[in-house]
Amino acid sequence: MKMEDMPLSGPDNTKLEALVNDIYSELVEDACLGLCFEVHRAVKQGYFFLDETDQESMKEFEIVDQPGVDIFGQVYNQWKNKECECPNCKRLIAASRFAPHLEKCLGMGRNSSRIANRRLASNNNMSKSESDQEDNDDLNDNDWSYGAEKRAKKRKSDKSQTSPRRSKTLKHKNGELGSGISADPYKYNYNAGINYEMLGPDEVQSFLTTQCGVISEHTKKMCTRSQRCPQHTDEQRMAVRVFLLGPSAPVLPEADSVAVPESFDIPDGQALMSRLQWEDSPEISPSDSASSKASTNHSDSRRPKKKKPRPSLGLNSGGGIGSLSGGGGGGSSQISERPLPPPPPQRLCIPNIRKLKNTVTPTREMVAGAVKNCL
Amino acid sequence: MSKDYQMKAAINQKLIEMGERERLKELLRAKLVESGWKDQLKAHCKDVIREKGLEHVTVEDLVTEVTPKGRGTARRQQVVGTGQKSSCPCSKTEKINLVVQ
Numbered sequence: 396m397k398m399e400d401m402p403l404s405g406p407d408n409t410k411l412e413a414l415v416n417d418i419y420s421e422l423v424e425d426a427c428l429g430l431c432f433e434v435h436r437a438v439k440q441g442y443f444f445l446d447e448t449d450q451e452s453m454k455e456f457e458i459v460d461q462p463g464v465d466i467f468g469q470v471y472n473q474w475k476n477k478e479c480e481c482p483n484c485k486r487l488i489a490a491s492r493f494a495p496h497l498e499k500c501l502g503m504g505r506n507s508s509r510i511a512n513r514r515l516a517s518n519n520n521m522s523k524s525e526s527d528q529e530d531n532d533d534l535n536d537n538d539w540s541y542g543a544e545k546r547a548k549k550r551k552s553d554k555s556q557t558s559p560r561r562s563k564t565l566k567h568k569n570g571e572l573g574s575g576i577s578a579d580p581y582k583y584n585y586n587a588g589i590n591y592e593m594l595g596p597d598e599v600q601s602f603l604t605t606q607c608g609v610i611s612e613h614t615k616k617m618c619t620r621s622q623r624c625p626q627h628t629d630e631q632r633m634a635v636r637v638f639l640l641g642p643s644a645p646v647l648p649e650a651d652s653v654a655v656p657e658s659f660d661i662p663d664g665q666a667l668m669s670r671l672q673w674e675d676s677p678e679i680s681p682s683d684s685a686s687s688k689a690s691t692n693h694s695d696s697r698r699p700k701k702k703k704p705r706p707s708l709g710l711n712s713g714g715g716i717g718s719l720s721g722g723g724g725g726g727s728s729q730i731s732e733r734p735l736p737p738p739p740p741q742r743l744c745i746p747n748i749r750k751l752k753n754t755v756t757p758t759r760e761m762v763a764g765a766v767k768n769c770l
Numbered sequence: 771m772s773k774d775y776q777m778k779a780a781i782n783q784k785l786i787e788m789g790e791r792e793r794l795k796e797l798l799r800a801k802l803v804e805s806g807w808k809d810q811l812k813a814h815c816k817d818v819i820r821e822k823g824l825e826h827v828t829v830e831d832l833v834t835e836v837t838p839k840g841r842g843t844a845r846r847q848q849v850v851g852t853g854q855k856s857s858c859p860c861s862k863t864e865k866i867n868l869v870v871q
Contacts, residue, residue: 414778418785420841422798427840429799430808431832434815438827443819 591617591639599639608635802844811840 437443459468478487483500498504502511591599591610602608607618609627617635618627785791802808818835819827 410774414774414781417778418781422791422795423841423844424837425795426799426802426844427811427837428833430811430840431815431829431836434812434819435827435829435832438819438824443816444824 590615596640603632603636603639607632608639610635610638807840807843810843811836814839 434443458466460466461468464470477490479490479493480486481488481493481496481500483497488496499507499510502508591608592615594602602617605622607620607622607624607627609618609631610616611618618624620626622632782791785794815832815836818832822831
């Protein structure tokens with residue numbers, strides 16, 4: 396029910412108004428009283444005047460509006476030009492560089508121990524290496540094996556992130572590093588390229604029992620990764636061992652597990668080539684049978700994958716046949732375009748390849764060519 | 771007149787019983803704060819206190835000084851604040867009508 400809906404009679408209206416006014420003034424008085432009590436309590440408790448400041452303090456903390464100075468009146472970069480004396484080395488260091496300098500000077504902090512370890516490692520290597528190599532900050536990453544240059548570039552970029560002042564760049568000098576195994580062969584430093592020519596037979600053997608050892612085509616260095624490194628196959632490892640230690644090389648621990656190499660990704664087509672080489676040569680001398688038969692076992696499964704290069708390989712191996720040159724024109728042109736047999740891993744298998752070249756595996760094309768020639 | 775007096779008493783009682791009085795009171799307080807009446811009155815209190823001296827202010831002093839001013843300004847506030855037919859800033863009269871009916 397609203398007042399607008401209910402018209403009131405005259406006298407009652409005024410009376411009602413009066414009543415209403417009375418009630419209203421009572422309410423107002425209650426409000427005033429409430430306020431008075433509040434103020435009185437604040438005064439007696441001492442917090443009534445807390446929100447006010449006197450004029451003197453107001454002047455003191457006035458907002459400053461001068462150029463070159465912030466609103467509190469402080470100068471922004473007054474500490475920039477100041478120098479501090481390092482308590483350790485007694486040098487005068489600029490203020491903004493003081494904290495990082497202390498970190499290195501005192502040997503505390505995250506970066507300093509890392510850098511110190513790197514320096515130690517590279518110093519060990521440098522003392523044994525022939526070339527004069529700069530310090531490299533490569534121990535940031537866990538990449539042991541050598542690499543393709545793109546890996547070196549990636550390391551360069553990683554390195555520059557960690558240390559802002561680093562202006563020296565890492566140069567991956569392929570082939571210039573002729574260092575032997577460092578005192579601790581398990582210390583990892585990607586520059587510690589192990590050149591197999593530098594090692595004695597005992598060292599080679601001990602090295603090969605623990606590490607991959609596959610010789611890289613680029614650098615002639617042995618891979619320092621573990622025995623199960625995914626970049627090289629067991630065949631390569633075995634080939635290296637045969638090559639370095641002679642035919643009586645101990646069989647790799649994983650030679651039995653056929654399934655393992657299957658799971659490896661083979662980025663290098665040349666690795667496949669080498670496997671195919673094995674597979675194309677059934678007549679291998681008995682001394683190599685231990686290694687090669689093991690390899691043919693699991694390379695057989697790979698046979699269906701690559702059929703294309705097979706004939707060319709077979710033709711390559713059968714260079715002695717005169718009919719080949721005449722017949723199978725397309726095939727021979729393929730041969731001529733490929734003067735060399737698939738390069739690097741084969742260098743490992745050198746003794747075996749010589750034998751391969753002497754054997755002839757009659758392929759379909761060879762036979763067809765021979766037949767054409769006769770006709 | 772006693773009749774009016776009785777009526778007033780009855781209204782008051784009814785209001786209290788319904789809880790309306792409390793509600794009206796809170797409403798009034800909110801409105802007064804909103805309009806700035808409370809801060810004005812507080813400033814007046816400060817003057818009185820400074821006048822009388824901080825240590826010796828009593829409640830009675832404050833009340834006698836402050837209340838008439840408060841009442842007067844509240845009345846002025848209500849005239850300013852309305853747009854309604856009644857002279858009250860809130861819909862008090864309708865409530866009272868309710869009670870009366």
